[in-house]
Amino acid sequence: MPELPEVETTRRGIAPHCEGQTITRVTVRNPSLRWPVPDDLAQRLEGQIIRTVDRRAKYLFLNLDGGTVIVHLGMSGSLRVITEDTPPLAHDHVELGLASGVTLRFNDPRRFGCWLWADAAEHHPLIASLGPEPLSPEFNGPLLYRLSRGKQTPVKAFIMDSHVVVGVGNIYANEALYKAGIHPKRKAGRISLDRYHRLADAIRETLSAAILMGGTTLRDFVNSDGKPGYFAQSLLVYGRPDEPCRECLRPLKEIRMNNRSTVYCPRCQR
Template sequence: MPELPEVETTRRGIAPALLHRSCTGAIVRNPRLRHPVPDDLDATIRGLELGSVERRAKYMVLRFATGSLLIHLGMSGSLRIVPATTEPDKHDHLDILFGDTALRLRDPRRFGLVLWQDGPAPHPLLAGLGIEPLNDDFDGPWLHRAGRDRKTPSKLFLMDGHQVVGIGNIYASESLFRAGIDPATPIGELGPRRCTRLVACIRETLQDALAAGGSTLRDFVSSDGAPGYFQQQYFVYGRAGEPCRKCATPIRKRIMGQRATFFCPRCQR
């Protein structure tokens, strides 16, 4: 599933082409996504100017004067900017039109969603989400306070969207390797110094992934159709049995929270 860097890469790709343009409608070819696309989407957004293109966790938020359009890419979705006259492919389920330009949603597995929220209030799906890891208020002291006395393994804490948003399996594994922390170490056992180190490594990992255009996960491509390349820089994810890039110890795999977890037993304590 696309994680924060993939969604942010997409946001940065589509925003320049669409900001402050008037929406000329929507073409819904298949409304049967994870949640049905609203029947009145075309009438709702037609004539509205797009004020901003934002990201909250792994959701894209297109804000208009009367409300916002919430988009999630699911497991295999992508958003691309194409000429409005471009013939759709089989899995191109939705176009948001801006004159001669279309924002096209392609979603082979149909696990994505496109929902409308009236007014300035955030959509209920965004309620209760945790802190953004690239925001200034995400720092060592915050992590130390939030994790204090908790026995939750550090990796599962980072992947809990009610605590920190947008950090999925790949980037949690990679961040913990860079910080030298065993994924199973309870978050409450990390002192202030290790929390500060972990926050710095999370930021570094996410920024490196953004610079590489994200990771290629199944069908993920950015808004211009280019794949992400961060997977070529993985230290541990998906490398079970391969030598650690730092110490040559074989990378190990364990299951945590029903997800595969990769780590170096020598570099991570």
């Protein structure tokens, strides 16, 4: 599933081609995504100018004068900038033709993504209750410490809660906890302020590095030009069970938490 770094990579890839461009055509080949594509999407968008392309959590915003298109890539979706004469593939469901002659095309084999319209995106029910962005000044150790008090939840689940902080998916939670030296099953409410400072720094460092490398390609993700992300080559623990820890050389262990793979070092993470 594309996580925050992959979505941010997509945003950076499509923004230069979309911002300031007039939408000349909207084609919906299959409206049956996670939520149905609005019947009047073409009516709302054609003739409108895409002012900015922004991101909030794992949602992309195509901001127009009259509102915002909210796009989510789901588990297998991708947005690509192509020439308008490129033949559609089997799972190309939505596309926008732009005045420049290029097309923004949405491909989603599993159809768990979405294209929704919002008059005010930040007040949309999908967005309104989200926590802070992990790369923003609002996210820090004291925030994690305050929100965690009294929590019996394992810290890995705590930092993956989008009401606490957005965009820390399974891969990046594994990596950040390893860098911070925190056991993924430790109760969130029993972690000190000092350790939360380290964890917030590790989350920022991990996500920033992944963005610079174009995200992590494990199964389906490709960025806006069809190329994979390369952060997978830098993973310290995720996908490396039984391999040696890069610090102590002891074998890494794998457990299941909420049906997700969790890999950690039993010596370095406490």
